[in-house]
Amino acid sequence: MQRILPSPRRPLTAAGTRGLATSAARRANRAVVYHGTGDPRSVLHATTYPDLPRPPPHALNVRLLLAPVNPADLNVVEGVYPARPAPADALAPGHALARPVYVGGSEGLAQVTDVGSDVRGVSEGDWVVMAGQQLGTWASARTLSAEDVVKLPPGLSEVNGATITVNPPTAYNMLHDYVKLQEGDWVMQNGANSAVGQAVIQIAAKEGLKTLNFVRSRRVQDDLDSLKQQLKSLGATEVLTYDELEDKSLGERVKGLTGGKPLRLLLNCVSGPATTQMVRLLGADAHLVSYGAMSRQPLALPTSAFIFRNLACHGFWQSRWYQTHSRAEREALLARLARMQLKEPEHEVVVLPAHESDADATERIRKVMEALAKGQHGKKVLLRIEQP
Amino acid sequence: MQRILPSPRRPLTAAGTRGLATSAARRANRAVVYHGTGDPRSVLHATTYPDLPRPPPHALNVRLLLAPVNPADLNVVEGVYPARPAPADALAPGHALARPVYVGGSEGLAQVTDVGSDVRGVSEGDWVVMAGQQLGTWASARTLSAEDVVKLPPGLSEVNGATITVNPPTAYNMLHDYVKLQEGDWVMQNGANSAVGQAVIQIAAKEGLKTLNFVRSRRVQDDLDSLKQQLKSLGATEVLTYDELEDKSLGERVKGLTGGKPLRLLLNCVSGPATTQMVRLLGADAHLVSYGAMSRQPLALPTSAFIFRNLACHGFWQSRWYQTHSRAEREALLARLARMQLKEPEHEVVVLPAHESDADATERIRKVMEALAKGQHGKKVLLRIEQP
Numbered sequence: 001m002q003r004i005l006p007s008p009r010r011p012l013t014a015a016g017t018r019g020l021a022t023s024a025a026r027r028a029n030r031a032v033v034y035h036g037t038g039d040p041r042s043v044l045h046a047t048t049y050p051d052l053p054r055p056p057p058h059a060l061n062v063r064l065l066l067a068p069v070n071p072a073d074l075n076v077v078e079g080v081y082p083a084r085p086a087p088a089d090a091l092a093p094g095h096a097l098a099r100p101v102y103v104g105g106s107e108g109l110a111q112v113t114d115v116g117s118d119v120r121g122v123s124e125g126d127w128v129v130m131a132g133q134q135l136g137t138w139a140s141a142r143t144l145s146a147e148d149v150v151k152l153p154p155g156l157s158e159v160n161g162a163t164i165t166v167n168p169p170t171a172y173n174m175l176h177d178y179v180k181l182q183e184g185d186w187v188m189q190n191g192a193n194s195a196v197g198q199a200v201i202q203i204a205a206k207e208g209l210k211t212l213n214f215v216r217s218r219r220v221q222d223d224l225d226s227l228k229q230q231l232k233s234l235g236a237t238e239v240l241t242y243d244e245l246e247d248k249s250l251g252e253r254v255k256g257l258t259g260g261k262p263l264r265l266l267l268n269c270v271s272g273p274a275t276t277q278m279v280r281l282l283g284a285d286a287h288l289v290s291y292g293a294m295s296r297q298p299l300a301l302p303t304s305a306f307i308f309r310n311l312a313c314h315g316f317w318q319s320r321w322y323q324t325h326s327r328a329e330r331e332a333l334l335a336r337l338a339r340m341q342l343k344e345p346e347h348e349v350v351v352l353p354a355h356e357s358d359a360d361a362t363e364r365i366r367k368v369m370e371a372l373a374k375g376q377h378g379k380k381v382l383l384r385i386e387q388p
Numbered sequence: 389m390q391r392i393l394p395s396p397r398r399p400l401t402a403a404g405t406r407g408l409a410t411s412a413a414r415r416a417n418r419a420v421v422y423h424g425t426g427d428p429r430s431v432l433h434a435t436t437y438p439d440l441p442r443p444p445p446h447a448l449n450v451r452l453l454l455a456p457v458n459p460a461d462l463n464v465v466e467g468v469y470p471a472r473p474a475p476a477d478a479l480a481p482g483h484a485l486a487r488p489v490y491v492g493g494s495e496g497l498a499q500v501t502d503v504g505s506d507v508r509g510v511s512e513g514d515w516v517v518m519a520g521q522q523l524g525t526w527a528s529a530r531t532l533s534a535e536d537v538v539k540l541p542p543g544l545s546e547v548n549g550a551t552i553t554v555n556p557p558t559a560y561n562m563l564h565d566y567v568k569l570q571e572g573d574w575v576m577q578n579g580a581n582s583a584v585g586q587a588v589i590q591i592a593a594k595e596g597l598k599t600l601n602f603v604r605s606r607r608v609q610d611d612l613d614s615l616k617q618q619l620k621s622l623g624a625t626e627v628l629t630y631d632e633l634e635d636k637s638l639g640e641r642v643k644g645l646t647g648g649k650p651l652r653l654l655l656n657c658v659s660g661p662a663t664t665q666m667v668r669l670l671g672a673d674a675h676l677v678s679y680g681a682m683s684r685q686p687l688a689l690p691t692s693a694f695i696f697r698n699l700a701c702h703g704f705w706q707s708r709w710y711q712t713h714s715r716a717e718r719e720a721l722l723a724r725l726a727r728m729q730l731k732e733p734e735h736e737v738v739v740l741p742a743h744e745s746d747a748d749a750t751e752r753i754r755k756v757m758e759a760l761a762k763g764q765h766g767k768k769v770l771l772r773i774e775q776p
Contacts, residue, residue: 292695298689303681307679315693315698
């Protein structure tokens with residue numbers, strides 16, 4: 001993985017007054033695309049296309065600064081995700097393709113480079129994030145409908161801007177939409193070191209909520225200790241491992257921790273037997289909200305938990321939230337999250353350099369996919385696709 | 389099972405004007421009790437106790453006319469049900485027991501035989517049902533707090549009166565409390581021939597809802613045909629078997645049936661793999677409401693159904709409903725159900741005759757438990773405990 005470069009950490013000049021980082025006219029753009037769904041290691045490839053012409057009246061051109069490779073993006077490429085990108089017949093006008101392509105990526109930070117004549121409220125140089133899904137952010141430049149972008153609230157780093165539309169709102173909404181929690185209340189979650197999990201820990205801590213966090217045990221105790229330390233530094237109240245769920249006295253230990261306060265919210269991205277065991281720790285009238293299933297096993301629960309303990313189970317999908325909420329609500333949520341100044345997720349920036357051929361860029365992106373498929377990436381991968 | 393007698397079908401004189409069916413003073417009463425939880429076949433026994441004295445000011449004496457043996461009652465005796473009866477130190481004043489007993493039964497129809505001086509709105513001769521749970525209805529006579537009974541709405545048979553507080557309200561509330569259904573909408577359920585299932589079919593039909601009902605297949609096709617016919621005569625729109633869930637074209641068939649209308653409510657008393665398969669037939673934003681788990685297997689669902697199809701799972705427990713609703717709400721619900729004139733559930737009345745010894749009555753009740761344990765009872769058992 002030596003070709004994956006660390007984040008260059010370009011400093012901001014000042015919040016809201018970022019310099020427009022364009023240069024002289026480029027010859028071309030580049031995108032990571034696929035013709036048909038399949039294994040990302042074999043179907044993804046880099047392709048170049050001409051510089052974009054001026055945008056139509058209701059659209060704008062953007063240069064993508066940084067776009068994450070989220071797990072869901074891989075599922076989209078694999079064809080196993082319920083949301084699909086629209087196929088593109090051309091990546092730039094006059095650049096007809098032999099067959100339609102799909103541009104990978106759904107989330108991303110972009111800078112506006114040109115604004116259509118009828119677009120109001122967005123100016124050249126503004127930083128924007130995607131308000132729609134599956135717009136194809138693994139590209140150096142795109143023409144987007146003005147409806148599809150939201151201006152980024154001020155004060156965020158590139159990395160936080162590029163990762164603000166999926167994981168932090170997932171965490172925020174799951175903490176707010178199901179149970180009315182009061183300061184001092186406890187929330188339980190698994191996959192606590194996932195990107196969403198870390199956002200949950202931070203948002204909960206900022207709101208005076210306590211978190212009971214579960215993670216996988218590590219072969220080396222030091223690794224576990226340092227993970228626990230890391231999560232606690234984010235604001236985690238307590239970090240336990242799934243192995244500890246086997247401990248028959250855990251219920252009593254948890255009661256000791258919470259002072260007997262019932263746990264009424266469980267956030268789940270794991271499912272499988274560990275989650276079944278966690279449900280036993282819940283109090284009456286609790287809500288289990290699922291946003292992932294990393295165990296690839298079903299969520300299997302005793303029916304009695306529903307009937308006699310009034311458990312309710314839901315799923316949360318930030319894409320649905322966007323579909324069912326107005327532009328004003330989206331902007332308000334992003335502003336709220338921006339004010340929280342969450343810590344940047346652990347990440348690696350992968351650059352597709354300007355000087356590289358499409359073939360070499362394809363090889364580079366497939367290596368990233370290989371590493372992700374093997375689970376070698378603890379960190380979030382962010383793509384920076386330079387204009388070739 | 390030759391000692392289980394058919395219902396004597398005592399005709400009512402007229403709705404609301406039932407004759408007070410007491411006679412000259414009785415020597416004694418009888419109850420089916422247990423000292424400690426365990427297998428109902430071995431811990432239950434019949435015991436006699438003296439005639440009841442006049443009730444205290446806020447209480448009333450009732451003679452139990454008919455009390456069902458519900459599956460939950462057996463779970464209570466087994467000690468595996470979350471609700472417990474209060475132990476009775478005496479079944480009648482001055483009749484101290486060597487050790488406390490629990491009187492079995494929670495549901496039942498009773499006739500008021502004597503009214504405490506401060507009780508208003510209830511008179512001698514009124515038919516009442518239990519407003520509280522686990523009051524001990526497997527008895528010939530009890531003294532109850534006036535708060536614990538609700539006057540039965542007029543126009544109901546003994547059997548309908550004795551079975552109106554658990555199954556029909558479970559069906560009614562599950563149909564109304566989770567999804568706002570419109571006339572012509574479809575509801576799916578399993579265990580459709582259970583007592584609740586039959587109430588669901590009838591209430592849905594009366595409200596213009598269509599039902600997609602699942603039942604176990606039968607070894608003999610005629611048995612299945614006659615079950616289907618029976619459920620359709622109650623108002624079932626369609627009856628399918630769990631075996632048909634294996635049929636890959638079932639999704640298309642169901643679409644044909646419903647005209648593509650999405651199924652948004654699934655009522656579950658089975659759980660296990662068949663229920664998992666039924667969930668695939670649900671549309672988006674559906675609610676799965678569980679009130680039983682006859683398969684004794686967990687409810688195992690793909691997490692994706694929660695996340696991407698916005699499935700929500702709940703449990704319904706009529707006991708909780710009573711705890712969280714006012715007396716006026718309870719009475720309104722029973723009145724609404726009484727007006728619906730649901731068909732009597734299939735039943736057998738088991739009489740513990742007056743002339744029988746406690747030992748013989750114990751043997752009789754244990755035989756009933758044996759038959760229930762072996763699943764030999766398709767019909768609801770109703771106890772009529774005569775005053776010995």
